[in-house]
Amino acid sequence: MANKKVRVRFAPSPTGDLHVGNIRTALFDWAYARHTGGTFIFRIEDTDTTRVTDEYIAAAIDTLRWLGLQWDEGPKVGGDYGPYLQSQRMDVYAHWAQKFLDQKDAYYCYCTPAELEARRDAQRAANVAPGYDGQCRNLTAAQIAGYKDEGRLPVIRMRMPDGETTFVDQIRGEMSFDHKFVPDFVLVRGDGSPLYTLAVAVDDILMKVTHILRGEDLLSSTPRQIRVYQAMGVALEDYPTFAHLPFVMGQDNTKLSKRNGEVSIAWYREAGYLPEAICNYLALLGWSPGEDRENITMQELTELFTVERVNSSPARFDMKKLEAINGDKIRALTLDDFLERSLPFLKTARVITGSDEEIALVKSALPIIQERITRLNEIPAMLKFLFVKGFAVEADSVAKVSDAASKDVLKRALADLTPLTGWTHTSIESVLRASLIEELGLKPRVAFGSIRIAVTGSTVSPPLFESMELLGKNACLERISAALAL
RNA sequence: GGCCCCGUCGUCUAGCGGCCUAGGACUCUGGCUUCUCAAGCCAGCUACGAGGGUUCGAAUCCCUUCGGGGCUACCA
DSSP states (O other): OTTSOOEEEEOOOOSSSOBHHHHHHHHHHHHHHHHHTOEEEEOBOOOOTTTOOHHHHHHHHHHHHHHTOOOSBBTTTBOTTOOOBGGGOHHHHHHHHHHHHHTTSEEEEOOOHHHHHHHHHHHHHTTOOOSOOOTTTTOOHHHHHHHHHTTOOOEEEEOOOSSEEEEEETTTEEEEEEGGGSOOEEEEOTTSOBOHHHHHHHHHHHTTOOEEEEEGGGGGGHHHHHHHHHHHTOOGGGSOEEEEEOOEEOTTSSBOOTTSSOOBHHHHHHTTOOHHHHHHHHHTSSBOOSTTOOOOOHHHHHHHOOGGGBOSSOEEOOHHHHHHHHHHHHHHSOHHHHHHHHHHHHHHTTSOOOOHHHHHHHHHHHHHHGGGOSSGGGHHHHHHHHHOSSOOOOHHHHHHHSSHHHHHHHHHHHHHHTTOOSOOHHHHHHHHIIIIIIISOOOHHHHHHHHHHHHHSSSSOSOHHHHHHHHOHHHHHHHHHHHHTO
16 A cells, blocks of 8 residues: 555535535545645445435535535546446445355345344343344245245345454554454345445445545444455455544534534535635644644645644534634735625625626725624625615614714814815824814714714724725715714 | 543643643733724733553553543444
C-alpha cells in the first residue's frame, strides 16, 4: 500500500440533508486527498432505497460543491471506477454475493425477522451476547425445501469463522476484535438487495480505495468489512488503511442530531455563514494545525492536514466559535468578493432588486459594515435604510427623537446642513461637530444619536456620517424634517 | 447486559517524561478607544476526572476506578 497513489472516498448515505458531522468527515477526506496529491472520490451509498431520496442526493452534491470540496471521481464528474451511485451497481453486488455463496463463505438464512428478534431477546435475558446464533449455517436439503415450501425469502449471511480480526487504525492504533462478538452478518436482504456491509467493502476494493477516513461509529463494523475483503480474495497489502474520526457532538454531549442544535449545512448557508468559515471551524474539530494556529485558508488546510494530527476524542460543536471565525473571514474578504456574496442576501430580503444603481450603492456601503457583521444575513437589516421606499423610524426609537432636546438638535442640524455644498462624510461631520458639539456643547452621543435615529431609523447603524453621505443630501434632509414632525 | 472507543480551562485545542508555577483560540468579566453598534488593544477568571503505581522527575508510561459515547438491524 505504501507506494500506491492515495485514493480516499467520502461515501454518505443521503437519508437527509448533509449535516455538520458528515461534512467534517468529507472535509478530512478531501484535505487528505489534496495533501497527498491523491484522488478524492465521492460515492453515494443509497442501498437503503426506503430512506434515500433523489432530492437528498442532489442536495448532497450541491452542498459539497458549495463548500468547495471538489471531487475527482463521482457523480457528475465520472471516473474510471463508476458508477458511483450504489443503486447503479446492483449487478456487481449480486455477482460477489453469489461468489461468496459458491465459496461457502456465505449461506442462505431463512430465519424471519420475528424469529431473530425473539432469539435475541432470549439471549439478552440469558445475559449472552446477542447476535446471530448460526442456526442456518448448515441446513440440510430437507430443511431448505421445507422453508421454501413455507414461502420464506432467505437473506444471504456471511459466515464469521472463529478467531479474531486485527487491524491498525491510523488514529487509534492496533484494534482487535474477537469474532465471538462479531456474529454472522447479512449481506443481501430477502428481496435480493444488498446491504451496506456488502456494498461498502466491495466498492472500496473495486474502486481501489487506499484510505478510509470515516466516523468512529463504524469502528466496530470494520471486522465485517475485512471479512468481505478476505472472501473477495484481496491480498493483505491491498486492504485499505482505516482511520476512525472522532464524533462531532452537540452541546449536551450527545451525538449531534436534528434535535440538538442546527446540523443541516443548508441552514448555515442560509444564515450567511461562509463556506470557508465552516470548513475552517470544522477542521478544528478533531484536528489542529498546531503552533497556536487556527485561522487558516482552504489551501493551508490541504498543506497542513495529516491524519497523525487528528484527535481520538470527540468534540463539541460550538456555534459561538463558528460565528467568531465567520466574522474573521468576512472581514478578510475583498470588496468585490464581499459584494458578490452579499447580493443574494439583499435580493432574497427584497432590499434591492438587483439594478446597477443599487449594486453600485451597495458596493460603496459595504466597507462601512464589513467589520460590523458576523453573518451575511445581517446585511439586509444594516443597509435597508439606504433603499427603503416608505422610510419610517423604528417604533421603539420614535420616543427617543420626539422629545424637546432631540427636536432642537434636529432643527439645528437641518439648518446647518441645508446650505452645505460638498456632501461628504468629512464635511457633514465638521459642520455637525462645529454647531452641535462646539457651539451647543452637546455630548456627541446625544447629538449624533438623535440624528442617527432620524436618518437611519434606528439607534444602531453603520457610522453616521458615512451613512449620511451614502444616503445623499436630499434624503437626509427629508428624513430630518420628517422626524421633526413626529 | 456484552463488546469497543474516549477523558487537559465552560468549549475547541497545544502538549507526545524534565522547556508546564500547563500555551493559544472562542466564550465570559473588567478596562482603553469611541457618533451607536462593531472592530481593535490591554487585563482577568477557569483545566490535566479520581486513586494507585513506574521514574531522580508524569498532563505525558502502566493498572484500577469513575464518567461520557458508540455498536450490539434484512440502517449506514
